[in-house]
Amino acid sequence: MAEYRYELYMADLKRVTAEEAVRRGHALTACVVTFGCQMNARDSEKLLGILLEAGFEESASEEADLVVINTCTVRENANTRLYGHLGHLNSMKREHPDKIIALCGCMMQEADEVEKIRKKYRFVDIVFGTHNLYQFAELLLRRMTGEKRVIEVWEKEREIVEDLPVRREVPWKSGVNIMFGCNNFCSYCIVPYVRGRERSRAPEEILAEVRRLAADGVIEVMLLGQNVNSYGKTLPEPVSFASLLREVCRVPGIERVRFMTSHPKDLSDELIRVMSEEPKVCPHLHLPLQSGSDRILAKMNRHYTKAGYLALVEKIRAAMPDISLTTDIIVGFPGETEEDFEETMDVVRQVGFDSAFTFIYSPRTGTPAAALPDQVPKETVDERFKRLLDLVQKTGGERSGRELGKTLPVLVEGEDEHCPGRVTGRLGNNVMVHFPGDLSLIGTIVPVKLTDYHGFYYIGERI
Ligand code: 5AD
Numbered sequence: 001m002a003e004y005r006y007e008l009y010m011a012d013l014k015r016v017t018a019e020e021a022v023r024r025g026h027a028l029t030a031c032v033v034t035f036g037c038q039m040n041a042r043d044s045e046k047l048l049g050i051l052l053e054a055g056f057e058e059s060a061s062e063e064a065d066l067v068v069i070n071t072c073t074v075r076e077n078a079n080t081r082l083y084g085h086l087g088h089l090n091s092m093k094r095e096h097p098d099k100i101i102a103l104c105g106c107m108m109q110e111a112d113e114v115e116k117i118r119k120k121y122r123f124v125d126i127v128f129g130t131h132n133l134y135q136f137a138e139l140l141l142r143r144m145t146g147e148k149r150v151i152e153v154w155e156k157e158r159e160i161v162e163d164l165p166v167r168r169e170v171p172w173k174s175g176v177n178i179m180f181g182c183n184n185f186c187s188y189c190i191v192p193y194v195r196g197r198e199r200s201r202a203p204e205e206i207l208a209e210v211r212r213l214a215a216d217g218v219i220e221v222m223l224l225g226q227n228v229n230s231y232g233k234t235l236p237e238p239v240s241f242a243s244l245l246r247e248v249c250r251v252p253g254i255e256r257v258r259f260m261t262s263h264p265k266d267l268s269d270e271l272i273r274v275m276s277e278e279p280k281v282c283p284h285l286h287l288p289l290q291s292g293s294d295r296i297l298a299k300m301n302r303h304y305t306k307a308g309y310l311a312l313v314e315k316i317r318a319a320m321p322d323i324s325l326t327t328d329i330i331v332g333f334p335g336e337t338e339e340d341f342e343e344t345m346d347v348v349r350q351v352g353f354d355s356a357f358t359f360i361y362s363p364r365t366g367t368p369a370a371a372l373p374d375q376v377p378k379e380t381v382d383e384r385f386k387r388l389l390d391l392v393q394k395t396g397g398e399r400s401g402r403e404l405g406k407t408l409p410v411l412v413e414g415e416d417e418h419c420p421g422r423v424t425g426r427l428g429n430n431v432m433v434h435f436p437g438d439l440s441l442i443g444t445i446v447p448v449k450l451t452d453y454h455g456f457y458y459i460g461e462r463i
């Protein structure tokens with residue numbers, strides 16, 4: 001159970017922040033920069049929640065008094081980008097030595113990177129990891145009350161701390177963590193090492209949070225877990241993800257429910273049933289394929305085959321013919337031959353994904369795949385990547401636009417930047433729609449007739 005009480009530090013942090021604001025002659029500003037996935041985005045909302053409660057003002061500019069960078073390390077280029085960014089922050093700090101720079105997130109769970117920052121990036125004031133994010137108020141307080149540098153990263157996960165303050169990016173939708181960590185150890189993936197073992201939140205805690213969000217005006221929630229299909233298996237009283245999903249749909253005020261991510265190896269029939277029966281569950285499923293070759297899937301430790309994946313897609317489409325399917329694919333896993341790659345292309349052709357995120361394999365230190373022989377030469381990978389991208393665009397294009405002429409609910413998200421007088425929103429399957437309407441519609445769901453299709457978005461009219 002949660003023992004840690006972040007509020008114990010909050011009163012002091014509030015006082016110190018207020019004193020510092022007087023000393024600097026202005027309210028302190030904070031900018032939180034997020035790299036990576038939805039999980040990080042949700043963590044950043046908690047960091048910002050803590051900062052606002054402490055008396056900081058939110059700023060979109062890195063000129064702020066405090067800059068927090070929430071890092072990602074899933075592929076090497078995420079790390080490279082951080083170091084580029086740090087150079088820039090260093091020059092800003094030279095001009096404003098009072099600036100506080102904090103780094104957190106997945107990359108800070110890698111001991112080598114933290115050592116590098118400790119030695120070579122001495123202007124960084126605070127470093128913490130994914131497991132002690134909830135200590136942020138305490139660490140910031142220590143820095144602001146005289147400690148020169150505060151570097152504290154825990155190697156292992158500890159308890160789940162509930163009820164941290166949160167600043168949502170938008171008022172009408174919110175991510176909700178249902179579990180943390182991952183036990184799957186796909187051989188290319190660093191996530192289990194930086195996010196720790198799987199822990200599920202109690203269903204009562206999740207439902208209480210969803211009810212609070214609904215009372216606060218949220219109409220769309222995205223349930224977040226590295227593999228939501230293993231939700232609840234290790235709770236004292238095991239609960240399936242499908243039953244949690246059904247309960248979340250029961251919360252009055254919640255109109256749309258999404259979730260991310262569902263691993264093909266253990267997507268249950270019960271989940272397919274709940275998805276098809278519950279109108280609030282959005283008609284979209286992200287189902288990472290990674291590769292279409294049985295040989296590579298085995299080396300990736302994915303626990304399904306090409307035929308198994310295709311059979312699953314067939315079952316899902318039989319239950320929900322209109323569902324949008326999206327996926328993740330890695331090109332150039334060690335030992336991938338032309339035949340292996342053609343198997344991936346074949347799955348893309350057969351499934352016809354609505355869209356796919358394609359990645360070039362990036363060796364991550366400490367993962368089993370990074371030590372494999374037969375890393376594929378760069379030219380070969382680049383050439384395959386391009387072929388895959390072309391195919392994904394072609395098959396995506398063939399499926400898209402299929403809702404043309406229908407009237408569907410659209411959640412309005414903002415003004416159409418290119419056309420004042422029009423608003424922009426999303427269908428349940430995430431596709432964008434622009435239609436004439438005023439700003440009072442933002443954050444509400446309205447029926448819109450889809451009258452025109454332009455490649456990636458619809459034009460419509462409100463009915
Ligand atoms: N190299 C390339 N892509 C990766 N992913 C995860 N690890 C790696 C890696 N080492 C991709 C997977 C995953 C997505 C979030 O990132 O496709 O589904």
Ligand code: SF4
Nearest residue numbers: 182184185186189191
């Ligand atoms: Fe990484 Fe696999 Fe876990 Fe996803 S399921 S986070 S790809 S190890």
